[in-house]
Amino acid sequence: MDFSHSPKVTALRERLLAFVDEHIAPNDHLHHAQQAAMTDRWQPVPITEALKPKAREAGLWNLFLPESGHGAGLTNLEYAPLAEIMGRYPWASEVFNCSAPDTGNMETLERYGTEEHKERWLKPLLAGEIRSCFAMTEPDVASSDATNIQTRIARDGDHYVINGRKWWSSGAGDPRCAIFIVMGKTDPDAEKHRQQSMILVPRDTPGVTIKRMLPVFGFDDAPHGHAEILFEDVRVPVGNILLGEGRGFEIAQGRLGPGRIHHCMRAIGLAERALEMMCRRSLERRPFGKPLADQGVIIDRIAQSRILIDQCRLLTLHAAWRMDTVGNKVARTEIAEIKVAAPDMACQVIDWAIQAHGAAGVTEDFELAYMYKIARTLRIVDGPDEVHKFQLGRMELNKYRAPRNARPGESV
Ligand SMILES: Cc1cc2nc3c(=O)[nH]c(=O)nc-3n(C[C@H](O)[C@H](O)[C@H](O)COP(=O)(O)OP(=O)(O)OC[C@H]3O[C@@H](n4cnc5c(N)ncnc54)[C@H](O)[C@@H]3O)c2cc1C
Structure with missing residues (x-):
């Protein structure tokens, strides 16, 4: 295991850090101001759009997509330090065409799409001309267990008809x-993990209705947002199915691994920024006649933050390395570990940073409240903590069930 940066990553890192220093950090307030001033919140933010051609010109575009002719050709391990830098500012990843859920959707199309799907959807996504969403979760069923998904995808001649x-x-x-990309049941009578499929649904297909946008702790996340969508007799050609009927779980496994670890990489960047803010604020703020930074409890939290962040970074790099060397399916243990650890760590570090800022910490002036919102929702998104822990615990126990199939400390 060697986690040192390759010359290629070192060069990309330097370029990316320079870009963030020159274009992202100084425009952070402008980004929020532009967003706040927009009459229609569901339109692209001008500064984000203005920076995209610059990022492209600087060769900082589509850095994800391991082993692909489309992206920068980086492995997951190589991408990790770059995603961390982009993750420091919640709006930055989009500037580099590296934001969720487009990254996961592009990987899905690249791996499981036909040449026609790639031409029609992957190409414009890679060019940043269109965007995408992944529609799995449903209000009426416990969606952390994806076998519960009820949306019906029924074959009718040369079409599938979608309701849900x-x-x-x-x-x-x-x-x-x-x-x-919509997940739903093509065959409710099939074996449990062969009932679901994934299908491509163009947004403008008749019968697709966006019912409302859901706020998260009061933030609408515009213009990206989180939608409740009704599918009523939505007809799409049979060729829109991904990989074939009953292959939905297989695709979900392939899609969610990279998506999950990307969230963790960005969460580490977010936590690093919160720690930096905590340190700066503690050095300048002087309650009871001395800098906050002189209080033992603050020094302890700063030290603890450093330990937690570094632990998570190592776990992330290890998981990324496993994905690169043994594949996403076998690396599911390591992916699950970091999916639990990184959001939890980020919540803790950001919470301490908020505390060090006093009331200022919960205003939008310092962005910590928004950062906390991101970290907290990551404990639910792409599988809640408990589901990952349940699987991890079972895999750990399996080592000790007969027949014995692993040694303590080994992955199963
Ligand atoms: C900001 C945000 C963005 C999202 N983006 C997307 C998206 O783009 N596409 C999409 O399809 N979905 C998305 N989701 C939905 C998310 O993936 C689901 O909310 C998640 O999978 C959990 O499903 P659920 O909400 O139905 O919870 P439920 O399945 O109802 O579970 C509720 C709670 O039960 C507990 N639980 C579940 N299983 C166990 C267990 N085995 N043991 C103990 N406790 C358990 C967990 O604490 C869980 O939070 C997003 C959610 C948020 C908040």
Whole structure:
């Protein structure tokens, strides 16, 4: 295991850090001001759009997509330090065409799409011309168990007809969101894990209705947003199915691994920024006649934050390395570990940073409240903590069930 940066990553890192220093950090307030001033909140934010051509010109575009001819050709391990830098500012990843859920959807199309799907949807997504959403979760069933998904995808001649209600379809608020990847049941009588399929639904298909946008702790996340969507007799050609009927779980496994670890990489960047803010504020704020930074409890929290962040970074790099070397399916243990650890760590570090800022910490002036919102929802998104822990615990126990199939400390 060697986690040092390759020359290629070192060069990209330097370029990315320079770009963030020059274009992202100084425009952070402008980004929020522009967003706040927009009469229609569901339109692209001008500064984000203005920076995209610059990022492209700087060769900082589509950095994800491991082993692909489309992206920068980086492995997951190589991408991790770059995603962390982008993650420091919640709006930055989009500037580099590296934001969720488009990254996961592009990987899905790249891996499981036909040449026609790639031409029609992947190409414009890679170019940043359109955006996408992934619609799995449903309001009426416990969706952390994806076998519960009820949306019906029924074959009717040369078409599939889709009926169902989804919610928390992130990204559907953006007017450029042109394609939905929808999960639903093609065969309710098949074996449990062969009932579900994934299908491509163009947003403008008759019968697709966005019912409302869901706020998160009061934030609307515009123009990206999280939609509740109704599918009523939505007809799409049979060719829109991904990989074939009953292959939905297989695709979900392939899609969610990279998506989950990308969230963790960005969460580490977010926590690093919160720690930096905590340190700066503690050095300048002087309650009871001395800098806050001189209080033992603050020094302890700063030290603890450093330990927690570094632990999570190592776990993330290890999981990324496993994905690169043994594949996403075998690396599911390591992915599950970091999916639990990183959001929990980020919540803790951001919470301490908020506390060090006093009341200022909960205003929008310092962005910590928004950062906390992101970290907290990551404990639910892409599988709640408990589901990952349940699977991790079972895999750990399996080592000690007969027949014995692993040694303590080994992955199963
Ligand atoms: C900001 C945000 C963005 C999202 N984006 C998307 C998106 O783009 N596309 C999409 O399809 N979905 C998205 N989601 C939805 C998310 O993936 C689901 O909310 C998640 O999978 C949990 O499903 P659920 O809400 O139905 O919870 P439920 O299945 O109802 O579970 C409720 C709670 O039960 C507990 N629980 C579940 N299983 C166990 C267990 N085995 N043991 C103990 N406790 C358990 C967990 O604490 C869980 O939070 C998003 C959610 C949020 C908040």
